[in-house]
Amino acid sequence: MRERQILDAAVEVFSRHGYHSASMDEISEVAGVSKPMIYSYLGAKEDLFAKCIRREAARMLEAVRQGVRSELPPDMQLWHGLRAFYRFVAEYRDSWTVLHRQALTVGGQFAGEVNLLRSRAIDMVSALVVTAGTKKGLGQVAEFSGPALAVSLVGAAESLADWWLDHSDVSDGVLASWLMNLVWMGFNDLIEGDVWQPR
Amino acid sequence: MRERQILDAAVEVFSRHGYHSASMDEISEVAGVSKPMIYSYLGAKEDLFAKCIRREAARMLEAVRQGVRSELPPDMQLWHGLRAFYRFVAEYRDSWTVLHRQALTVGGQFAGEVNLLRSRAIDMVSALVVTAGTKKGLGQVAEFSGPALAVSLVGAAESLADWWLDHSDVSDGVLASWLMNLVWMGFNDLIEGDVWQPR
Amino acid sequence: MRERQILDAAVEVFSRHGYHSASMDEISEVAGVSKPMIYSYLGAKEDLFAKCIRREAARMLEAVRQGVRSELPPDMQLWHGLRAFYRFVAEYRDSWTVLHRQALTVGGQFAGEVNLLRSRAIDMVSALVVTAGTKKGLGQVAEFSGPALAVSLVGAAESLADWWLDHSDVSDGVLASWLMNLVWMGFNDLIEGDVWQPR
Amino acid sequence: MRERQILDAAVEVFSRHGYHSASMDEISEVAGVSKPMIYSYLGAKEDLFAKCIRREAARMLEAVRQGVRSELPPDMQLWHGLRAFYRFVAEYRDSWTVLHRQALTVGGQFAGEVNLLRSRAIDMVSALVVTAGTKKGLGQVAEFSGPALAVSLVGAAESLADWWLDHSDVSDGVLASWLMNLVWMGFNDLIEGDVWQPR
DNA sequence: AATGAATGAGTATTCATTCAT
DNA sequence: GATGAATGAATACTCATTCAT
Secondary structure (H helix, E strand, O other), X not given: OHHHHHHHHHHHHHHHHHHXXXXXXXXXXXXXXXXXXXXXXXXXXXXXXXXXXXXXXHHHHHHHHHHOOOOOOHHHHHHHHXXXXXXXXXXXXXXXXXXHOHHHOOOOOOHHHHHHHHHHXXXXXXXXXXXXXXXXXXXXXXXXXXXXXXHHHHHHHHXXXXXXXXXXXXXXXXXXXXXXXHHHHHHHHHHOOOOOOOO | OHHHHHHHHHHHHHHHHHHHHOOHHHHHHHHOOOHHHHHHHHXXXXXXXXXXXXXXXXXXXXXXXXXXXOOOOHHHHHHHHHHHHHXXXXXXXXXXXXXXXXXXXXXXXXHHHHHXXXXXXXXXXXXXXXXXXXXXXXXXXXXXOHHHXXXXXXXXXXXXXXXXXXOOOOOHHHHHHHHHHHHHHHHHHHHOOOOOOOO | OHHHHHHXXXXXXXXXXXXXXXXXXXXXXXXXXXXXXXXXXXXXXXXXXXXXXXXXXXHHHHHHHHHOXXXXXXXXXXXXXXXXXXXXXXXXXXXXXXXXXXXXXXXOOOHHHHHHHHHHHHHHHHHHHHXXXXXXXXXXXXXXXXXXXHHHHHHHHHHHHHHHHOOOOOOHHHHHXXXXXXHHXXXXXXXXXXXXXXX | OHHHHHHHHHHHHHHHHHHHHOOHXXXXXXXXXXXXXXXXXXXXXXXXXXXXXXXXXXXXXHHHHHHOOOOOOHHHHHHHHHHHHHHHHHHOHHHHHHHHOHHHOOOOOOHHHHHHHHHHHHHHHHHHHHHHHHHOOOOHHHHOOHHXXXXXXXXXXXXXXXXXXXXXXXXXXXXXXXXXXXXXXXXHHHHOOOOOOOO
16 A cells, blocks of 8 residues: 555655755655655645654554463563564664654654653553562562563563664574563572572 | 863753754754854864863762762772762763763764773772772672672663652762662662661 | 756856856746756755756857857958857846856856856867968967957957947947957057948 | 064965855964954954055055166166066965956955056056056057056056966066067067067 | 655855954 | 953754645
């Protein structure tokens, strides 16, 4: 469809240049569609960008959701979720770039969209942690602010994804494991030689 | 001094609108100085932005560095470092915004400056972790990729800082403690009811 | 065509104010076209100016070339060439102004273009003189530096053209005759009462 | 004196960059004087330029005037005058550049100044020619428009001077002789092998 | 339905010129 | 008398956006 064609091009171009430096001209060229078409189908630049973000966010969420196996124990769920996330980042690099880097630049105009994605991700994590906690009979974790911990985890995962873009010689499984050792085991256990491993 | 006056204004405006949308006109107005003065003292827009980033990065590093008490055990060092970081974010909100959000937008032109800051931060954390690890006679941590873990921690801290901007009713100490419970104890210990607390 | 429309306006404005003082705004206004069109069709100010010069130079050369009747004796050829030149100056006053006065001002950036024109003119004259000389079996003239004489003649013709702009009550034929009496006969013959006249 | 110091610098800078591109900053720097001084002594940029032209024009006229030996026959007077002119051009290259090239660029603002110089030069030449003519009992020359011929001669001399700047391996005497052969003898005589030589 | 052609509005940057000292 | 510091005003250039076809 025309709409999809244009969105694909837009994501590519926004990813390459960022919101401001991306030109409608280049987008129309890459899409192989005239500029008036873009305006007719997707509205002004701002709308277009918003729609890019929304679509890519949905894609990513879906990918992660599919990765999580809810029949497994919480730690394994988290691990699989992280792997799915990293696979997505690897496969849809442009999507990731747009979501993570470019979406922040537009004066908070799109913070909403991105925050929505982030909240969703955070919700997923929170659920996991809380579940794990309650299973063990400890609601304590929530008091340490489940949301805040989830936010931190998401930030860590994102940051590591960025790092990965420049150190791509590591598998998604290893990457996820590293992160598990940080957030599941903590430095303290690591120091003690106590590591986490997928079972 | 004039230079400082201008840089302050520039940080404020860049923080508000981002690099591209910020206009030299607004900066000059906020600074209470005519535009030619800006060019004379700090050069073109790009230079100006670079100088903003460099100054704020230096400030932040200094603040964190001063917060860390190297005579304390590693976990306490980390905790104090985090607190210093959050105090800085709270006090110099604009600095933080510019460093974290806006610096990424300029086509990687300034990635260098920001990455430098980030590397410095990561180095500090790495040093702590490695120190802690070796004290216990365990080089293991390195195999989990010290750098990657440090990257993750920094990401987590940044992400939490962002979250904090919208949930400012928490003290920096609490915030740092939350993060310590994530990275030092890990979910596993938390679930077990094993929490980290400043001593 | 749009391109022609713009070039016409540009020549007019450059002729009036010179390269530096001419503003793209005025050109666009005179052309009855918006500024972006100028940039789109003809590029930046410098390109625009270069294109003006090139077009006018070509025009002028063509005009002169068409004026020369190569079947006539050398002196008549020269006379006809000069007439054609003055007719061109009279008809395209702006072209002449741009070529002669304004093209020199841009820091030698366009000296090339103009010098090319001048060389062409000089070549034509040189050819004539040398032809005349060799017909009479005398290569001597070249030894008096054909090029230098040609340069001088061109300079004389240009200077006279400028003078003419303020004393337009003289026909191109008369003007050309005056010049012939200078360069063909010389003061000496004139003093002797020996004048040149078209046959 | 301060005034002279500034004028010297101005001529140098105007000669290098032309009127528009020359900056008051550079002039003040070259003069070793602060900008307000320039304004105080010589007025605004336009005034300054006018004064440069006036001074250099006077210098040049004086130089030529001193070169002419009025006790000699007209052709020798002319030849000596031309030599003096070329010696001046060689020695005060900047003066010549400013007078000939740069003065034309300013939208006719300074045409007056330069034309004044030119008229003076033309007057000198006219006088010579007329004198020569009348001595021979022939008022004819005037009918060929003494002024126009003078204008042409001056143009030829200027043009040749410009050419000389790029072919400096010729003495001023030779240069003047070439020109004499053009304007005194004419192509016709040259073709006949009849050349002019200083006696 | 689709586009080539056109533009309004905005921004960085530069300099001649002048105060305050 | 002399200047460092400051600015008003001007200009090239770009790009999102829309008609006329």
